Amino acid sequence: MYKPYETSFRGQRMSIKEKLMNISFWYVFFICLLAAIGVTMLYSAANGSWSPWAINQLMRFGVGLGVMIVFALIDIRLFMRYAYVFYFFTLILLFIVEVGGHVGMGAQRWINFGFFKLQPSELMKIALVLALARYFHASSLQSIESVKGMVPPLLLALVPAGLVIIQPDLGTGLMLIMTTTAIFFCVGVQIWKFALLGVGAVVMAPIAWHFLHDYQKNRVLTFLNPERDPLGAGYHIIQSKIALGSGGVFGKGFLKGTQSHLNFLPEKHTDFIYTMLSEEFGMIGAVSIILINFCIIAYGYSFAFKSSSYFGKILAIGLTTNYFLYVFINTAMVLGLIPVVGIPLPLISYGGTVMLSIMTSFGILLSVHINRNISVGKESSF
């Protein structure tokens, strides 16, 4: 019987066929399953029509699947070698958006290539994980536990996070920070440092509050009390809860969600698509999505555990954490557990950029898995 796992580490170079054989079938299956559910929901969001969303989303997923395979086939040492290059390239793009975006619309977050809108902040989520993985791969535990050793990775994270937050895109900025925090935690930064930071955050909160935009303040206030403004900022979350709750256990049925189809539910094809799914398919549908995502995340962790390289482990944990944050923030948001921050549900919400970046990170995760037995040197070299 052919055992890909045993053949794969024979040499430090693998054939394409070997690599393809090593792609985790179930991982890809869960991704495709979620994407299929997403397309179905977009079909429903358009009141039972393939246009304008479902068909586009399907094509994007097709492209994304290709991108994922391409990245899966890339040698993990290449990621290591170009991690910083990619990071700084993305940082420059963020700067361009920050400068150019202000000239244009109020909060432009993308660079328009005509056929494709590139959102550097989305790219940064991957670039940051790569850069941190490379940094920690090379650093010793002493360095990690020292203050001095933490300065470079902190800068790596805070510069882009700051840029994103002033765009202003609080959600993405916080996601960058949270991903970084998760990586810091995993590599072994002392708990007391987090505690210190936590205390610092509490102290700084009133000052940070001062710098928040009004709409961001509103979102926080509205989260704390949705009835504060039932027709304005609180409307979304109230209607979302009504839609969810009225779905019950079994849901109202496909294409039969009254809240969604009568437009009481806002943004039903993007940020609030999970609400619509929960309205139409009830708790059974809603829990299924969580379980599938749980599987995807669990696979991510298993890739990390199986990877023999530290770089690969951090990469897998960082990207999986990033994915988890998407899922958790979006669902918790539509369920009224956290403020509305405008984070989509990956693979299901409509949107090209997130689809591409998520599929890219899945590709890298697969690459980590395929290259699990490849040893990665301290410095970037084959």
Added chain:
Amino acid sequence: MNRDNDKGKVLLKRSLIMACGMAFLLLCIIFRLYYLQVYQADKFKMLADENRISTRLLIPQRGIIYDRNGVVLATNEQNFQALIVAEQTADVQQTLDSFKKIMPLEDFEEERIKRDLKRNKSFVPIKVKDNLTWEEVSKIQLNASELPGIFIDEGLNRYYPYGEKMAQVLGYVAAVSDTDVKDDPLLEVPGFQIGKSGIEKYLEKRLRGKGGILKMEVNAYGRVMKEIEETEGVPGENITLTLDARLQEKAFDAFGEESGAAILLDVHSGEILSFVSTPAFDPNAFTRGLSHQEWNALQTNEKKPLINKAIQGQYSPGSVFKPLVALAGLEFGAIKPDTRYFCAGKMLLGDHPFHCWKRAGHGYLGVVEALMHSCDIYFYETAQRVGVDKIAEMARRFGLGQKVNIGLEHEKAGLIPDKDWKLRRFGEPWQVGESLISGIGQGYILVTPLQLATMTARLVNGGYEVVPTFFPIDDRTLLKIKKINVSDVFLDIVKQGMFDVVNHIHGTAWASRFDYKGMKMAGKTGSVQVRRITLKERQSGIIKQKDLPWKYRDHAIFIGYAPADNPKYAVAVVVEHGGGGSSVAAPIASKILYESLVLDPVDYRKH
């Protein structure tokens, strides 16, 4: 290498902790889902239904009002209105401009349309103009291509075919105002109209009916997606009144330009056959909505078209009170049927002179002649002897000094004074002179035309206590009508006097007599001063009524009945500032009684 090993161990440990943390957070999501979708599901299902289901009340058809012969007095007419739906036209202003070319719009109308358009979603129809004629409707339809977004809608409008002639009886309907009691959700429906006065108000609940309910599914913008279910309403009850539209019309027309009131009763049942207060208003205009100008004109009109004079007008009865005084005198023994007094044109009470209207005096006369001539002296004498309390008692037996409770608003009770009343009211004792004045129906006494009609009917129907009503009286109720405690003999004497008023050549209403197939009328005239005649005027000769300004002229009053020998119809006519009762009020009463005999709308019923 050892440290690297540690690094790997730390990573494994920490990442396992984090994985557990993530699993825990996802579990929180599932618990939250359970809380919302199972635990609170019913609450949210209800809220979702509240969101999606919009109920609309369907306005029921208002009851139709008929007269005693089934003639329609108030009905619902198709009302065509032009509506504009903003989202159906590319340019609202252009559509409105084209509309104005076909049909001019007042500036305030255009302002209202624009305001409504701004306030409502673009799919909400906004009224452009209503009460369109057929001609206007066809004009709009012909030009439909130039009027994108304009639609014709038909609704129901209350319509009163008799207009002002019935206005004071029927009242009118109009939009609900803030002061109306909102006892029915229908009242919250935009455009719903309720009875604001008259029968329309009195019988509002019966006429209104019950609204149907239309349940619709709406989207977040309020647009109707589909109808879910419809519950039929109940149309309002149709009402039949005792009025006779023909007599009402004749009675109203009989007044011409005069201001006043007339009530025609069936003397045996009290059914009101005509009920006129003039001038009146056009209820159709009220229902349509009055302009500021129209409203002001009605308010400032010195003939007070908004006042229902038949029940709100309180007048001194003057000489038409004399039959009651005569009856009180006879009934309480102050005078006998053959008692005669001498009229010298004036009499002295102490050293205060009381004048008869005829300065030369009437000489000796009995009660019948005194009524015929309306001699003041005879009734001064009678009143002096019988006393005001007895007069008041008799007046009350005949329905004066109290409300009939006819059902219309602002009905007045009038005033029948007696000694107690004077003491209560002024803290002063009653003066004998005031009894004399009461004897000729002047002084404090106040009556409404409706009370006069009631009194007349009771005087001539054999002394039965009929109560005027707008609603048909059935035979059983008819038999229950009580007899007033008064002698038939004395009633006949009074009737003889009233017969002579009209049918004796010296009677005050001789000019108004008629003979229709042997049937004649009888009655009593009255003229009431609305200002004091000064001593100077008496000496210099009294100014003729027609030379006085309108508002200083006497009120002219006439009460009458027909046929004289077997009374069936009683009428009371008050003409405000009309001048003389015999010259102005009697001819109107005569016309009304004559027509009632000709048309004879009452089935012959007898006690």
